[in-house]
Amino acid sequence: MKHFLICVGIFLNLFTFGHAQSADQARKSDEVVAKMRQIDLLVQIIPLALTKDQLDKLLPAVERARAKVRQIEKEEADTLAKLDSKVTDAVNKAIETSVAPPKALLDELASATQTMADKRQTAIEDNTDLVIKVFNDVCNAGQKAAAANSLAPQMFDPNLKPDKMTQAEKIRFFIQQILLDPQAYDVMLRLEKHTSG
Numbered sequence: 001m002k003h004f005l006i007c008v009g010i011f012l013n014l015f016t017f018g019h020a021q022s023a024d025q026a027r028k029s030d031e032v033v034a035k036m037r038q039i040d041l042l043v044q045i046i047p048l049a050l051t052k053d054q055l056d057k058l059l060p061a062v063e064r065a066r067a068k069v070r071q072i073e074k075e076e077a078d079t080l081a082k083l084d085s086k087v088t089d090a091v092n093k094a095i096e097t098s099v100a101p102p103k104a105l106l107d108e109l110a111s112a113t114q115t116m117a118d119k120r121q122t123a124i125e126d127n128t129d130l131v132i133k134v135f136n137d138v139c140n141a142g143q144k145a146a147a148a149n150s151l152a153p154q155m156f157d158p159n160l161k162p163d164k165m166t167q168a169e170k171i172r173f174f175i176q177q178i179l180l181d182p183q184a185y186d187v188m189l190r191l192e193k194h195t196s197g
Helices: 004-018 023-048 052-097 103-138 141-148 167-179 184-193
Strands: none
Touching: 023 141, 023 167, 023 184, 052 103, 052 184, 103 141, 103 167, 141 167, 167 184
16 A cells, blocks of 8 residues: 555656646546545545544644645745746747857746745645644554554655654654645545544
8 A cells, every 4th residue: 555655656757748638638637646646645544543533633734734835836926927028038039049048047047946945845844843743742652653654755765764764753754745745634624524533
């Protein structure tokens, strides 16, 4: 089961690059891929046996994290909108003159990209801190162990060595990869409606 996520990732890469699709086909494909991701999330979340009360406490933290992500996405969209005409002009000029865009523009784009990446990384860390506090407060030792042992971190990043990671580091990784997944809130909300206690 731990390898399902990697398989989905490989599939997405192959599917994205291997097929030209109409907008309708792409939408339908995206819907199926989203459901496949929901299956992967369920495979990770259901074994935690979270109670309704636990989910009720986790969901607001996950929603606050999602709100932060939406704010960052809005800021990124604004930044990209400001760059749009400059980038479009540079592409057109480079094609018309066969001269690569100037280094100053490349530096400006690299700086903007780095700023966006830094803000995203800060948001990831802040959101993880927010959710992990609630997770640690509401979950018992068995649930924490299940979360810590549910993923194979090296499948996401070959530099990660699970045998060198503490339980706290593994739980942090679980929070980032599973509970902060863009679809996790909706999956957890649906689970909460069908969970007792």
